[in-house]
Amino acid sequence: MRSSRYSTLLRILLAMIALAGIVFWFSDTRDRFELGMHPEQHARMPFEVNADNRRVASLQQEAEHSGLVKGSTIDSLNGVPYAGIMQFIEIVYPASPGESLTVDFRRPDGSSGSAVITLAARQTLLGVPPGFASVFWRSFILFDLLPLFSMLIGYWVVFVKPDEPNAWLLLVLLLYPAVVFAWGTGFATGEWLLFRGLYYELLQNFGVLALVPFAVYFPERSRIDVRRPWLKWVILAPAVVCGLLEIKQAIGQYFYGGNSPAFAKLMTQVDRFDNALALVCVGFYIALMSDKLLSASTEDARRRLRILLAGTGTGVGALIVVFVLLPDLGFSPNTPAHLWAAYLGAVLFLLAPVALAYVVLVQRAMDVSILVRQGTKYALAKATLLVVQFTLAAVVTYRFLLPLLTQKQIPRDQLWQAVVFIVLILLLRLGFSRQSKNWLDKKFFREAYDSEQVLNELSEEVRKYTESGPLLKTVAKCVAETLHVTQIGMLLRDGATFCVTQAVGHFPGNAGTLALAVNSSTIRNLSNTNAPAELYREDPDAWYLMADEVERQTLDDLGAELLLPLPGRDRLMGVMALGPKQSEAAYSKSDLHLLQVLATQTGMALEVSELAHSLAKEAAQRERSNREMEIAREVQERLFPQEMPMLLGGDVAGHCRPALGVGGDYYDVFPLQDGRLGLAIGDVSGKGISAALLMASLRASLRGVTLDNPRDFAKLMDKVNRLVYEASASNRYATFFFGALDPVTQVLECVNAGHNAPLILRREPDGSSEILRLEADGPVVGLLPFAPYSEQSVQLRAGDLLVTYTDGISEAMTKDDEEWGEERMMAAAASANGASASEVLKIIFAEADKFTAGAPQHDDMTLLILKLNSL
Structure with a gap:
């Protein structure tokens, strides 16, 4: 909370600085235009x-x-x-x-x-002839847009990283060009003159000083400063004193008719000394950055420094060559014939602020060669496609349009040519242009183009897999192509180790021999956090520091920079180890979010696949059918809650008794991320193994769609319906009820898909009881691709008893086909006055069995009871 408030205050400060900078730039630009357009009026x-x-x-x-x-x-x-x-x-x-x-x-x-x-x-500024076009191209483009571009980049960097001191130093450096190219106070008078003069003097006197701390602390503290921390103050302290004296001199000159002769004489020496200090600051910056390039502790730091020196050297060097050296040689870039040189210098200067922003913002920098190579390839490819598109358009025009335009009247039998022309132009514009752009983006910058779309689609697709091999191969290949990851290892549990089952890229030796022990630090961390673990070896987390040499060597052989857990319901199903990106960039927050969702869905799919394999293998062995049912029942039993979550102010109990060992009834109780308690019960059509498989798919779908803590339950049920519809046969469906109880407010929000309406047994203060029926309704899930659902919110009271059940309970029959019925079921619940949820559940089952008197159970019987404590 404190950090968030601090960041907000810093952003408010940034907004004030940005307002001052934009106002200064705008007023300076406006005055420059006014003088360029109408010098004779001033x-x-x-x-x-x-x-x-x-x-x-x-x-x-x-x-x-x-x-x-x-x-x-x-x-x-x-x-x-x-x-x-x-x-x-x-x-x-x-x-x-x-x-x-x-x-x-x-x-x-x-x-x-x-x-x-x-x-x-007046005469025109900088000798630019009067007129809008001349002022725009020879003054505004060169002397106004460059500082604006630098200024906006500086604001953006600080807005993204307000807590980063280097970002604020960068902002000062990128504000400095605004006063270097500025016209000073322009036509300003009064308060505007005071504001512009103060802003101008502050940046002129202190802007260049930001080079010193930036050189000392970016991207890591200089070893020279570690040994001699006083050295930077030898430069900064006198420079600050000189700056303050110059501001005092300016105040005297502007408002008090001048300064004393002694002070004026002193300031003559101060000006010379201050100019020398400015050169010392630049030299100090170059010396420290060069030393850091030789002594950087990490390769990432060296990459940042190479990019920084290349970008700033090219940008500032271009300005010096074009606007300082060339004019001394008689080559003036301000003349119309040589204006191209000025523009070239301006474009090259843009590399300086871009390089500064890049090295401060990115978590892991790319090398200069990669940046240049990728950017050059992209530019050449895009230019080539533009030429191809223009050529095709010219051919189509020449072939179809020109013959028609040469005729005074177009015959009806040739109208088709006009239609074909229009269609072809639309195809070129909307088809070829869009497809070529998409191809370029996918080829060079696919991460920014479609990683979110591809990974989201993949996370939905993995639920349909029932084989772990194709599932892991598809996931690994898609992630590698989408994010341009060079190495990916998919590890699944095999006894006491997690072994590489699927791999993308080249690994030392045989990738199949790489394994992590179940009790290793890596696996323990992933199991405990159930979250991605970034492996940044230059600044490692505690779990990596606790790893032994063998484990670290395995991670190095995997090339791991990001480890993703593939979670099951109550255990870790596997691990996805991702190596570096081809771009050398770090994994972004968006990458981590999408990959975590994908990993969760993959883990669930592995669990469903494991369940499906277990059931299918046993079903194939008909001579061991009894054992098959037992195994299937045990697997299905593991899908039900093994331990009920604690509920503030009440308790929950549930039980399923299948008719044939395994069945299609389903109930679930699990906590949501916001503290609510999720309650689910369902009844799949049919019985046996097929119903159990669909039940498992229903459970996985529910757990998947509740990961994001939904509030719109009608939309949630619609997602579950579509997922079950895609994963089941056309004649398979399920009734389903889902609700979420807020234990603090005791509000129950729920949605019902064709299931028996849950009942609330409420006792009034006078001792009477009332039975309430939840009214939320909708069609069954899995039968139709799209179906409408309504949701309901109910305020529960202390002492309320919520009974959710499948029709196997209410429709329990005697040997004479007499049905037990809902009334008898609620009467049994009412007889357990003051009992806990588990006791009520036992009483209802006992009364149902007593009524049927040993008659065969014809359907799965499932109860889920919620009991709120009385006041």
Whole structure:
């Protein structure tokens, strides 16, 4: 909770910083456009003032013609005593060319003077000709979009990882280009001038300092800093002091008419020292990163550093070459003929913020060669497909459309050509284009394209398998192709070990000899957590540290980076060991969620397969039919709850007595993830082994669809219906009731699919009793592919007795075919006043047996009783 609140506060801080950055960028861009579009509408500064001593440093023609002398000291502007650059800006920026400015001054010889200056129009910024197209292509694209792109990437990185200090350092670095390319304060006046000036000064003076801590701590702490932690402060401390002094100097220049001569003289030295410190910061960054590349403790850290150095070196180097070195050689990228060089430098610069964001965000970085190779292949393949698509469209147009357009009137017998043309163009646009894009995405970036769809479909498909071999082969192959995993080992339990049964990829020696002991640390961890276990050897979890050398060697031979448990009902059915991805990227949260659902369904399918094999094998041995029934009964018995969950304020009891050793009746009691208690009872059509198999499928389907803790029970029953329909013969179906009890509120939510309506026996304070019938209804499951269901919510009371049953109980018959009936059953339940659920269950069975008086049991008899304690 505390961590979540802390992350929220950090995101609020990020939102405030983002707002400030976007406002600064937008106002700077707007002013740049205004000056580029309408320079003649804005007055220029007629002279420049030394901001520290108020002396005129340079003159424009209009100021020189008015009599103002270079070196003069400004006393007042328009009759108001001079108070700093802020006052000068407030007068000139809102003025139009042709307006006058009165300046009172003192000449270098001490004499006083006054000048009336007629303000002249500004010239365009950076020599860009006026006009939207020129400003857009030669100013906005190069000097506004680049800092915006860097800024947005920085915000995104911090939003994704607000608790990561390196992400905040990265944000400062990526905000820095916004002031490097900015026009400063632009046309801002008043509060806007104060805001833009403060934002500009803060980033200008402190932005580059973020290089030092970033170099020290990313991706791991520098060994130089470990040995000499004071070294970074030798750079940072004086740099911070210099930055604060420069901000103080700017405040004096803008608002207080300048600074004292001693302070101005000091700041001349401070500026030189600060510029040298900026170069030291850059050199310190390069030195530490280079040292880390040689001494990184993990291969992942080395990959991050290689990507970082390659991306930033290419991006920043491109700017230096294009905008610094080439102009010194007479090759100006700002001229129309050489504008392509400026764009090339801009595009290459984008590699710097992208590389910075990538190395901070990813859990496991890919190598530079793989990034370049995959990106280049994708770009070339996509360009080739675009050329093919254009060529086909041109051929179709030339063959079908042009002959029609050359005719003044199209004969009716040639109208088919127009129809064919339209159809072919639609096929090219909607068919070929879409299919080619899908193929490219699957080929190069399939993880981001269809892993969710494929794995979700596979998790639904595995329920239909009854053979473990094809099941494991299909799952392993699909996961390998979908996520581009190089090695996968499927381990199933064989006695005291889990052995590799199915493998994808190349393993040292024979993969079939690789095994993990049942009591190994890996298996114990998977059994206890029932959750995926990531194996990050550079920062291992406790279970890996407790593993012995043999176990670690087995994991290394498997190439395991992710271990997924394949859970059964009450034991681990198997383990899926996944190796690294071809991309070298880590498994994402989405990957882990999808793989966990798939592994759960696979484990259930293995359990169902195990049950089906057990029953089918015994059924094939007709000479041992009695033993077959016994084995099947034992297997089926294991599917029923072996131990009832504890229920706050009540207890639950259930029992199934099949008519033929095995049957189709089903009941289940299991806790849901939100604390509710799930109650289920069903009756499969038919008897014997076929009914038991469908019962097992029904149970697996229910357990599968309740993994996500559903609240919409009508939708839940619809899923169960479709799953049972797909897994059963056309003449097989089942009645089914499912409910969930909240032990705190004692609210029962339920849905009924053609089953006998459960009954509630409620005793009133006066001693009388009332029988309530749950009204939720719907058709049986497994008979129709789609069926509507309604759900019901019932408020239970203390002392209530819920009786759910199959018709084998209520329709128990004597030898004379007299039916026991629902009334007798509830009368037996009422006679057990104050008894526990298990005692009520025993009484009902005993009364039913007493009534039938030894008559053969013609149907499975199942009871599930819920009893709430009295107040």
